[in-house]
Every structure is written in C-alpha cells, then in structure tokens.
Amino acid sequence: MRKLQNQNPFFTLPSTCLSRQFKPSYCHTKAHFIQNLQDCRNFKSLISTHSNILKFGFLNDTFTTNHLINRYVKLQKINSAHQLFDEMSEPNVVSWTSLMAGFIDAGRPKMALWLFGKMHESTVMPNSFTFATLVNACSILADLKTGKRVHAQVEIFGFQSNLVVCSSLIDMYGKCNDVNEAHRVFDLMGFRNVVSWTSMIAAYAQNAQGHVALQLFREFNCLMLDRPNHFMLASVINACASLGRLVSGKVSHAAVIRRGHDSNDVVASALVDMYAKCGCINYSDKVFWKIPNPSVIPYTSMIVGAAKYGLGKLSLEIFEEMLERRVKPNDITFVGVLHACSHSGLVDEGLEHLETMYEKHGIVPDAKHRSCVVDMLGRTGRLDEAYSLAKSIQVKPDEGALLWGTLLSASRLHGRVDIATEASKWLIESKQQVAAAYVTMSNTYAFAGKWEKVHSIRSEMKRNGVYKEPGCSWVEIRDSIYVFYAGDVSLCARGSEVVSLLRELERRMKEKGYVGGSMGLVFVDVEEEAKEEIVSLHSERLALGFGLISMPKGMTIRVMKNLRMCRDCHEAFKLISDIVERDFVVRDVNRFHHFKNGTCTCRDFW
C-alpha cells in the first residue's frame, strides 16, 4: 500500500477504500482533501476534514499532513499543529519548517530555535526555507549571538547566496543593531531585489544612520532595477523623520502619492511621524485625518507629535477619540499620553493616567511610564516627589540612564544640587551617559554659583579621560541644512543679538509665570565643551507661556515658526534664519537626484 502511494502520490486509494471495495472517486483523493483543507475557514471544519483524512488513511502521507499542519497554524492552533507533527512517522523538511514558522507566528520564536536543535538530531536536512525561518526568529528576538551561529550554519550548508536567506540576514543584523555586518551580507550578494534593498535601507534608518539610508535609496533609484514600493518608501520616510529632513520627506510623500500608496496605513503613520519631527504638525494632522480607520500606531504618532508641540490638550483629545473608536492603546500610546501631560503642565491628568492605565486599559505601567511621570513632576519643580518616585523604580541599565538623566536635568533646571548629585552619582557609577552626567552636574553647580565645584568636576573629567562631544542642533531652510554646535553663538557675527534675544524671551517667560532655571545662558568660564546650553534653541525653555515644550534636535526653529506661539518666536525665527543664511552655511542638502526634473511637487496633495 505504501509503495503504491509513493508511486502515484495524487491518486492513491486509501486502504479503507480498498477493503470496502469502493470505486475510487475524486471525493476520496488526496487532491480533494488538500482542496478541502484550503477551504477550512474555522477550527470546526478543520477538525472534520482532519478526521476524514484520518479515516481514509492519508495521515500516513507526509505531504497531506504538512498541509494539515499549516492549516492548524493559519487558524492559530499551534498546539494542535505541534501534536500532529509529533505523531508523524516521517516528518520531512517542510514539516519541520512549517512548525517553526508556526511557532514564530504564534509569538514563540524561541520554540522555533529549539525545534531546529531537535531537527539537527534527526536525519532531515535543513534547506533555505528553514534558514530564512530561523534567521527570522533571531531577528524577532534581536538575538545577535544565535543569529551569528545560524549565519555560520547558512555558510556551512551553502545557502550564503540565497536571496531570501540574505534578505532575512540583513534584517536580522539590522534589528540586532549590527549594521556593518548587515552591509557585509548586502555587499556579498550576487543578486539583489527590492526586498534586499529595503532591508538594508531599513537597517540604516532604524540605527540612527538616516543619511546612509537616503544615500542607498538614491543608489537604488539610479540602478532603475525596480520602482520603490510602499515598504521601501515607509523606511525612507522614517529616515527623513530621524534626520529632520522636511524637503526630502515631502519629496518622498509626493512619490507615495504618485505611486498610489497614500492609503496604506503604515506609510501614512510614517508620514504623520515625519511631519511632526520636521516641525510641521499641521501636515501631520492633514495626513492623519485622511487615514480611513487609523490603527493604534498612527494614533500614537499623532498623540506623540502633538505632545512634542506642547499641544497636550490636543493629544488627550486624540487619545479620547481613539478610545471612542475602540482602538486599543498600547504601552507606547501611554508614553505619548504621559509625555503630553508632562509637556503641557497637566500634572493631575498625568498622575491619573498612570494610576488607571492598568485597570482601564490593561497596560501595566513600567519603568518608561514612571520615568515620564518623574519628568513631569521634575519639570514643575516637584523635585522631592520626583526623586522618591525615581528611587522606587526598578530599572535595567538603559532604562536607568533615561530615568536618572531626566531627574538630573530637572534638578539642574530647578537648581537642586542635592538631587542632581544623587542622579549623577547613579549615572557615573552605572557607567551610563557619564560625560553628559559630568557636564550637567557641572552646569548645576555653575547655576548655583559654586565655581570651585565646577572646576573640580572639570579636573575630574580630565583625570578620567572623559570627553563630552559638543551637542548640536540643525535646521533645514529651503534647500540647505544648517548645523549649530553648542558654543557657536559666540563665533557668530550676530551672536550677541541672539543672546540678548534669548535673555528677553526668558524675561517674558518669567513674567508669564514660568518657573525654572535660566534659559541656559550661563556662560560658564570653563572649557568649550562645557557651554552645553548656550545655543539652546532646541531647549524646552523657549516655551513661552504655553507650558513647557520640548523641541527635539533637528526641529529647532521650524517648530517655533509653526507653533504660532507668539510674536516673540516669529522674531526669533526671522533673526535666526537671517543669521543662519549669512554666517552658517554648512553644506548643501543632498537632494534626491532622481526626483529632480520638476516631476515631483506636493501640489497634488495640498
């Protein structure tokens, strides 16, 4: 019987048919059962087909059982799939790989790796599908060590030039933050397609190297192999966002519209985020309201975007709307909500959200949420509460860096040398952001007029070989990018005007009830790198009667311009762009060459 099956895999007669002397009909063929399996849309019909397959003896057939396993996986019944696999007499490479992919789908990538270990003990050889699946598991786990071991196996088994395996390797190295290794794989590929290019671009975009991502995108377009698709454009827009490159972002947006990808939810949320980070919250808003049924991510992008502009009330309104439309918030949404409260002085609302996020929405507050609240309390000067909250939070090193860094800057802002000392002590002892901790501590002492302490910190830094890279900020005006380094203002022809403008802004802020430290105009008479705060045009302290607004690097002046906050900001913008144009031409923006020729305008959108 078995022999017969092997000879004629599609039209064999199950033993039951023979014994009852059935006439063979299509209803009892393998092809029929496989067709049946593909039609199974629910668990119940699958169970029934499964029992028919069993009844007609096809469970001995690996090909049929593999289909059955895949159907269980598709209907999210991984345990049934696993059980079925265990009962197989001769699982082949497809059975093994299907089950691995199934465990990945079910959110258990470690199980896929464990299965590979088991497969290794069997006589079945892995193929390229198996390796692509395994690499994918490592990518999800961001497990570089295992990823490298799998990569070694890929080489041993000779799949190092397989397109899919290489694309997944690039992705895996990217997710593990090893872009160099990702690029090495990319370089060694004999043939590349849109997917491999996208993996490479995304790896750079996700690892704070947006300029390389954009460079690769230009190369891809020059090669004219293929058109960029929505996957690629989403990554390119992400790169523009991280660089604050509004012009490039708009060009990409135009490409999105031309290629008809503007209804794609993922692309739209990348655009919402990009415009927000480039200082155009009004464009974010336009893109956002065009999304038919926004999922949690575009909602979160919009909440975070509005929060960064000090539009805390708007953030909270969007959050409410999201809840009304039954979109479930996630942990990042709550970071946005708390951030909004923090930057708009909505302290009570923020505390309320932290208290109720679990019982109302099932999201357990973790270190990042509590850090937002520490920031919120710290900003408004409730340093003692912020400090005791900080002490109560269990953190991993990277979370601690953020938490204690937050507390340190709040302490500096409010001149709390005592708490600043504790916070910088934590950072330095944990070897987290050591240079920044030293500089901020030194600035706190400078603010308090304790110059001896300032000098002793400076000598300590020297002794320990700690060097702080000067902070910088940049702005895109028309086609050029201008970079400001901390300390540059004194080198600038109209630096004194900037300084007096900042002093004036500060005076008016205080008039409007701003509490907190100076605008960062403490000209510390120490080394250059200590003048962290001098050009603090990206500082939240330019908020002016709107509560406290943070302006991340790269969105500096445009933010002020588009905020329509007050006349003062417009004046500041005019003055600063004037200075920038005359004295600070750093470099021309790398244009998107392929989009030149006037084909690309955003007119069709606006």
Place this chain on the structure above:
DNA sequence: ATAGGGTTAG
C-alpha cells in the same frame, strides 16, 4: 514551508 515598512519618555 522562507525575506522587507510605521509609534517610545531626557
């Protein structure tokens, strides 16, 4: 049976 995209506090 296998590959690629978007949201995270200072």
